[in-house]
Amino acid sequence: NAGVTQTPKFQVLKTGQSMTLQCAQDMNHEYMSWYRQDPGMGLRLIHYSVGAGITDQGEVPNGYNVSRSTTEDFPLRLLSAAPSQTSVYFCASSPADPGNTIYFGEGSWLTVV
Amino acid sequence: AQSVTQPDIHITVSEGASLELRCNYSYGATPYLFWYVQSPGQGLQLLLKYFSGDTLVQGIKGFEAEFKRSQSSFNLRKPSVHWSDAAEYFCAVGGGSNYQLIWGAGTKLIIKP
Numbered sequence: 001n002a003g004v005t006q007t008p009k010f011q012v013l014k015t016g017q018s019m020t021l022q023c024a025q026d027m028n029h030e031y032m033s034w035y036r037q038d039p040g041m042g043l044r045l046i047h048y049s050v051g052a053g054i055t056d057q058g059e060v061p062n063g064y065n066v067s068r069s070t071t072e073d074f075p076l077r078l079l080s081a082a083p084s085q086t087s088v089y090f091c092a093s094s095p096a097d098p099g100n101t102i103y104f105g106e107g108s109w110l111t112v113v
Numbered sequence: 114a115q116s117v118t119q120p121d122i123h124i125t126v127s128e129g130a131s132l133e134l135r136c137n138y139s140y141g142a143t144p145y146l147f148w149y150v151q152s153p154g155q156g157l158q159l160l161l162k163y164f165s166g167d168t169l170v171q172g173i174k175g176f177e178a179e180f181k182r183s184q185s186s187f188n189l190r191k192p193s194v195h196w197s198d199a200a201e202y203f204c205a206v207g208g209g210s211n212y213q214l215i216w217g218a219g220t221k222l223i224i225k226p
Binding site: 004031040041042043044050090092096098099101102104105106107 | 117122145149154155156157158159162164203207208209210214216217218219
């Protein structure tokens with residue numbers, strides 16, 4: 001089972017460049033989300049979606065855009081990369097009912113120089 | 114304010130010894146409680162979760178956790194750790210949708226041979 005697939009796994013960007021982190025899930029989950037993980041700060045929610053065509057902001061949305069045109073895909077776009085966006089990014093999905101298991105991708109390591 | 118505290122940033126345990134990882138939370142109602150594990154270079158995987166009922170919850174890989182309402186705690190335990198348990202462990206709490214989870218900062222478990 002593929003589960004949640006993120007690409008790329010590693011990326012180095014120059015300040016000001018844009019890029020898209022891809023995320024796909026094959027479990028037909030309604031919820032999808034993007035987190036960033038920084039040392040000592042746990043996971044912080046960037047954006048989330050409760051279904052195709054519906055997205056909303058999380059705790060740290062500035063500098064990122066998302067869209068959800070299909071149930072399966074939830075790409076994260078960095079509009080103009082900044083060194084502060086150097087982080088590990090995780091895509092996740094889960095069924096809609098509260099308390100369901102969240103399934104995570106393996107992470108994308110992004111460095112902005 | 115709602116929060117999750119994992120007081121220990123790092124814990125070192127000898128292989129075969131017992132383990133307890135602490136999680137304290139502040140939440141307005143009885144929350145859903147989760148423990149996730151992140152192996153090096155990987156995404157997060159659910160270890161166990163508590164919704165209601167028996168306050169001692171069994172999870173995968175021989176882990177268990179006990180919900181103590183009076184202490185606002187949900188500590189993770191394992192009677193005998195293995196080298197493969199070396200990972201980072203995250204506690205999370207929530208009461209509504211999965212995108213509203215509050216994450217602890219994580220505890221890194223180091224196993225001494």
